[in-house]
Amino acid sequence: MSVRAGIVVTGTEVLTGRVADRNGPWVADRLLELGVELAHITICGDRPADIEAQLRFLAAEGVDLIVTSGGLGPTADDMTVEVVARFCDRELVLDTELEAKIAAILQHLMARFTGVDFDAVLAANRKQAMVPVGAHVLDPVGTAPGVVVAGSPTVLVLPGPPRELQAMWPAAVADEAFQQAIAGRTVYRQDTVRMFGLAESSLAETLREAESLPGFGDLEITTCLRRGEVEMVTRYEPQSAPAYTRLMDLIRSRHGDTLFSEDGSLVDDQVAGLLAGRRIATAESCTGGLLAARLTERAGSSAYVAGAVVAYANSAKADVLDVEPALIEQFGAVSQEVAEAMAAGALRRFGADTAVAITGIAGPGGGTEDKPVGTVWFCVMLGDGTTVSRSVRLPGDRADIRERSTTVAMHMLRRALLGLS
Amino acid sequence: MSVRAGIVVTGTEVLTGRVADRNGPWVADRLLELGVELAHITICGDRPADIEAQLRFLAAEGVDLIVTSGGLGPTADDMTVEVVARFCDRELVLDTELEAKIAAILQHLMARFTGVDFDAVLAANRKQAMVPVGAHVLDPVGTAPGVVVAGSPTVLVLPGPPRELQAMWPAAVADEAFQQAIAGRTVYRQDTVRMFGLAESSLAETLREAESLPGFGDLEITTCLRRGEVEMVTRYEPQSAPAYTRLMDLIRSRHGDTLFSEDGSLVDDQVAGLLAGRRIATAESCTGGLLAARLTERAGSSAYVAGAVVAYANSAKADVLDVEPALIEQFGAVSQEVAEAMAAGALRRFGADTAVAITGIAGPGGGTEDKPVGTVWFCVMLGDGTTVSRSVRLPGDRADIRERSTTVAMHMLRRALLGLS
Known part of the structure; x- marks a missing residue:
């Protein structure tokens, strides 16, 4: 009932x-x-x-x-x-x-x-x-x-x-x-897992494979794409826990590299935990402060967030983050070189040990054939010299690209702080 | 029909x-x-x-x-x-x-x-x-x-x-x-007006008074509080336009000082227009970059947004915005003095002619008897020396206070750029 x-x-x-x-x-x-x-x-x-x-x-x-x-x-x-x-x-x-x-x-x-x-x-x-x-x-x-x-x-x-x-x-x-x-309610368990960097249809394929697992039919599974992550929520009565365990074994074997959360935690939760004892600063261009806003969403973030520079104008990249104007001229504001210089500038300016830089083209204007709208360069730089840089091309409109950029940055930050490549 | x-x-x-x-x-x-x-x-x-x-x-x-x-x-x-x-x-x-x-x-x-x-x-x-x-x-x-x-x-x-x-x-x-x-559709007109700094119940009182206006019954009016603004949307068939005109005459006479939009424009639209030809920078503490993110939401904002400093840590206020540590010690980070020093620092740092500073207590911790959670100081400073400072006490939780702060800032900016007090 x-x-x-x-x-x-x-x-x-x-x-x-x-x-x-x-x-x-x-x-x-x-x-x-x-x-x-x-x-x-x-x-x-x-x-x-x-x-x-x-x-x-x-x-x-x-x-x-x-x-x-x-x-x-x-x-x-x-x-x-x-x-x-x-x-x-x-x-x-x-x-x-x-x-x-x-x-x-x-x-x-x-x-x-x-x-x-x-x-x-x-x-x-x-x-x-x-x-x-x-x-x-x-x-x-x-x-x-x-x-x-x-x-x-x-x-x-x-x-x-x-x-x-x-x-x-x-x-x-x-x-x-x-x-x-509500006296007659059933108590359900609900488990959420999240993956980043996986196509939803690949997960669908794994779930079709899972149909042959004993007890699979008693699991109520929904999947969705959310902020660039694939989220799978499973609801089941307590006696179906073994079926869920079997399902997760299969998911881990197929998608272990992209599976970042099995306990319902968000990447934000994980990053907040990893930043304990550290001091982070961001240097942002196309995201206009959204990453700093995301990092400071939670109470207690003042313990590890030093601050941010939004260097929207190129002159601000030079004046406030000490990015050499020649770098911008040679490689363009959206480039690995400038992203790394921004991250280094943020580390220095805030006396931080962790920095993330984002520079990209959120559109609708500003795209070129080489660097179309949605092209974003990221750099995570740590006090020990670790530097991870990456570019992606994000889909969607201006708001999508800006928001999705903060998610990519959070995942790069998580991996860098965990010492993963 | x-x-x-x-x-x-x-x-x-x-x-x-x-x-x-x-x-x-x-x-x-x-x-x-x-x-x-x-x-x-x-x-x-x-x-x-x-x-x-x-x-x-x-x-x-x-x-x-x-x-x-x-x-x-x-x-x-x-x-x-x-x-x-x-x-x-x-x-x-x-x-x-x-x-x-x-x-x-x-x-x-x-x-x-x-x-x-x-x-x-x-x-x-x-x-x-x-x-x-x-x-x-x-x-x-x-x-x-x-x-x-x-x-x-x-x-x-x-x-x-x-x-x-x-x-x-x-x-x-x-x-x-x-x-x-949809062949049988009626064409409606829909007009939106917005007020800031008005209690919803005061508007309700005016609307009861308006019931005696001829044709008032043909107007479908909805009001709501939204991001700290009162929004009134009126839908009517074209022949009821005179009734709407009479209603707006009454609203203007009662609430002219708080009425900032009669054409559906948002304060964001108005501020974007007023910033044309200018160069703005923000200095943010409790909002963590949300104001900069809001200003850069729209395409083309790079024409007037120079950038922002999120000075979340007090040391960042001193190091990046040149706020005298003694000021913070004497008046506290959430004070008129520090807000003004942050705005001045942003003007200087970005070579801007328009700056907005926000420093407040978003909670849940950090409140005191004198400065409870929700206390926020704002300063708008223009290149010609105009300085407008104000403190408010905002209701709600951390997310509400952060978001509402950006709205207060937008309205202060609008009034300052229009030369209103």
């Missing part, structure tokens, strides 16, 4: 693509962790009829739990609670205790703005205190409370801002009606 | 949030441009029953057009075409001409990899040449062809990789069956 769920994301700004939905994927992850099978995510605008149609669709598909996000704000286009009440056949009533809580929050918030008519704001926010009869209220994180309505399916109504939704999640999971809805 | 559409995004990696869906929003935008009303986006995993349920749901909702993305690859979990054929009640047949095309593409691709069994790859890709009887084939951009099946609704099947989907779109729109499906 398993528990299935659906997620309803509301908001015209999400439906029309003006804002990327961050809630669907986040809730999906949480549900999977809980052992709940996610069947559908549906997205619609702020139209009551469309929201209701999606609720009815999910109920007809037999899901045990529906999680909605968005449409809890003070403006007239926010009406998820109203629609959910109708769908669950419950009346909406004013929760006066909740109303007082929201008023207190608003009073605090409004202190930041001048010239605001507080009574008008309160009136606008009163509808946020209307809840379906018998529903459980989840305390607001921003100004919007969440709601759990028990039933078949049970409906959990959460706010749209990801920060509020995420902060409210633990209270939602602890709710009794929520726990009842 | 209007034409409604639905989008079905397939792929377990998208459903489970391992890969962010870029296709739904992109297709949504294109449909809106065509004047097609988008009703629903639905996302499901690679399970035939779920894909089919979504197709049936959209058909029952009366949409005229369904666009699917994903599930066209060579692996066994890719089965969108098969499901669509069943849904449209058509048999699948091998298109031998298409098979030859795919083989030619593969031969070219496989040249990059060594040790690949070409026949095995061909066999795996044969299913990509199976199409529903009578369907129109859209030539592959990668290896997967698209398909248009005319009917009620008409179904357009597109590949999952965004680059392939986007490249295939013009051919899909030109297709006769697609054109027939």
Whole structure:
């Protein structure tokens, strides 16, 4: 027996693509962790009829739990609670205790703005205190409370801002009606492995070969290309662990050279670990600082990131990284020589022991026959003199090439720090 | 009369949030441009029953057009075409001409990899040449062809990789069956305005006031908070233009000081225009290069971006930007004094005439009572001596604070370049 769920994301700004939905994927992850099978995510605008149609669709598909996000704000286009009440056949009533809580929050918030008519704001926010009869209220994180309505399916109504939704999640999971809805869940194991430098179709070939392994049919495998890496995720019930072990033995024998993660770790995690005790600086041209931004994404990176120079203009390569102008003239800004000079400049300038340089043509202009758009030179240089340089030609548009370049750099860095060639 | 559409995004990696869906929003935008009303986006995993349920749901909702993305690859979990054929009640047949095309593409691709069994790859890709009887084939951009099946609704099947989907779109729109499906579309106008430094609830109050304006009811308005800006999008049929004009008069009178865009332009567009003929450098600490990355996102930015120094370590602030260590000691790295010294250092170091410095506490650690997490100092300095400094306290987590900081910086830069205070 398993528990299935659906997620309803509301908001015209999400439906029309003006804002990327961050809630669907986040809730999906949480549900999977809980052992709940996610069947559908549906997205619609702020139209009551469309929201209701999606609720009815999910109920007809037999899901045990529906999680909605968005449409809890003070403006007239926010009406998820109203629609959910109708769908669950419950009346909406004013929760006066909740109303007082929201008023207190608003009073605090409004202190930041001048010239605001507080009574008008309160009136606008009163509808946020209307809840379906018998529903459980989840305390607001921003100004919007969440709601759990028990039933078949049970409906959990959460706010749209990801920060509020995420902060409210633990209270939602602890709710009794929520726990009842997911009581029959199966606990799955999920393992993720990642490869770099492998064609997805080569992996597909290996998986066809794996079909003859005992128990292979009990593994639910998905593969995808992601940021230039091939990711394979396998979901299975605990008793199928031996089949997964057999599969991994085969994968290791076929693709061991490209397999860099078997424990779900990202190359970013691995590089962060390898940089402990070191001091890194980057010298970037076409990536414009994206590699430094990626290295400093995680808390604690100040322990090993010294800094970066984005030398976008050629004069900046010379002035800030001491790249000889003659090198640029002779070999071009996108060349092994200039990449190495940039890395050496970064080492010196920041007193670092680890440097990565990137110089390439992100396009759409600037390509030549010899060096078409997508040509990128990389250099990793370590304090002990180790120097690894490499050029690649990356596919895609300007944004793809810039982002993919940071991935290539991370993998070169990983291999250099591990002492691999 | 209007034409409604639905989008079905397939792929377990998208459903489970391992890969962010870029296709739904992109297709949504294109449909809106065509004047097609988008009703629903639905996302499901690679399970035939779920894909089919979504197709049936959209058909029952009366949409005229369904666009699917994903599930066209060579692996066994890719089965969108098969499901669509069943849904449209058509048999699948091998298109031998298409098979030859795919083989030619593969031969070219496989040249990059060594040790690949070409026949095995061909066999795996044969299913990509199976199409529903009578369907129109859209030539592959990668290896997967698209398909248009005319009917009620008409179904357009597109590949999952965004680059392939986007490249295939013009051919899909030109297709006769697609054109027939959208023949009854209404042309809408859509206008976007953006405000910075305004509470969303203040705008909500103005919109309630606007309810008394003649024709207001014919405007479909959505508002959202996005990257710290309030965005208002209004959709209306051309005859309602006077109502929109009245609304904008009201908004200008209430929020003129925060309204920075009435033509849909982003602050990035405006800053790019204002930087023409200038030379900018950034000096970044907590943002780790994100502002430089944002400034160089667009093609042609090399005309005005000189570069950046990410001075993550305090020693880098001193060594690379010539910030006096005594300043850091006296005022702390997150202070007006250090922000200004960083900006001055960037101007000098890059021979720039425009500099932006950012230094702040992105968290989660490092906050103090005086300077809690989220405290960020900014300085914009121009060649003529103009210096604008400001501190803000930003909400959210590390990623939010870093990203929001770039938005504050862009707005300060815009105002400084326009000569506003």
